[in-house]
Amino acid sequence: MKIGIADTTFARVDMGGIAIDEIRKHASVGLERYVVPGIKDLPVACKKLIEERGCDLVMALGMPGGAEKDKVCAHEASQGLILCQLMTNKHVIEVFVHEDEARNAKELAWLMEQRTREHAVNAVRLALRPKDLEKLAGTGQRQGFEDVGPARP
Numbered sequence: 249m250k251i252g253i254a255d256t257t258f259a260r261v262d263m264g265g266i267a268i269d270e271i272r273k274h275a276s277v278g279l280e281r282y283v284v285p286g287i288k289d290l291p292v293a294c295k296k297l298i299e300e301r302g303c304d305l306v307m308a309l310g311m312p313g314g315a316e317k318d319k320v321c322a323h324e325a326s327q328g329l330i331l332c333q334l335m336t337n338k339h340v341i342e343v344f345v346h347e348d349e350a351r352n353a354k355e356l357a358w359l360m361e362q363r364t365r366e367h368a369v370n371a372v373r374l375a376l377r378p379k380d381l382e383k384l385a386g387t388g389q390r391q392g393f394e395d396v397g398p399a400r401p
């Protein structure tokens with residue numbers, strides 16, 4: 249089992265390093281890292297991690313900025329990541345933290361780390377322990393900020 253980590257230099261936190269640290273706590277798997285300048289470069293990095301470096305699942309980590317052009321960029325990158333999944337039949341876990349989700353740099357750093365770590369656990373579950381995800385179905389999980397919990401009638 250090999251997990252790929254694609255991340256960017258545009259991000260203001262080392263999301264790739266955090267993801268690798270978290271995955272190592274939960275599983276003994278091969279890891280491949282591929283760093284690109286920005287989120288629009290992630291789809292091909294993910295595809296190469298799968299097709300050329302033998303990854304079974306990839307995490308795509310990035311930080312869209314707060315400007316309108318960054319949001320467009322994020323939407324385009326997301327579409328590329330979905331296409332990559334359909335072309336390769338492998339999961340790409342998109343971990344995007346929009347810079348304007350946080351009120352300041354301190355909260356941004358916290359959110360980027362938290363979301364990355366929680367999705368790294370999801371990546372391990374998806375790759376190795378899918379039954380663990382089944383147990384969490386419909387429980388209102390969120391990555392980063394607090395879980396919202398299940399809705400009850």
Ligand SMILES: Cc1nc2c(=O)[nH]c(=O)nc-2n(C[C@H](O)[C@H](O)[C@H](O)CO)c1C
Binds near residue numbers: 289317
């Ligand atoms: C406008 C813009 N915004 C972002 C962003 O919010 N986050 C990010 O990671 N990268 C951004 N980029 C860079 C592109 O994703 C890409 O790296 C360049 O267009 C080079 O292909 C661009 C060009």
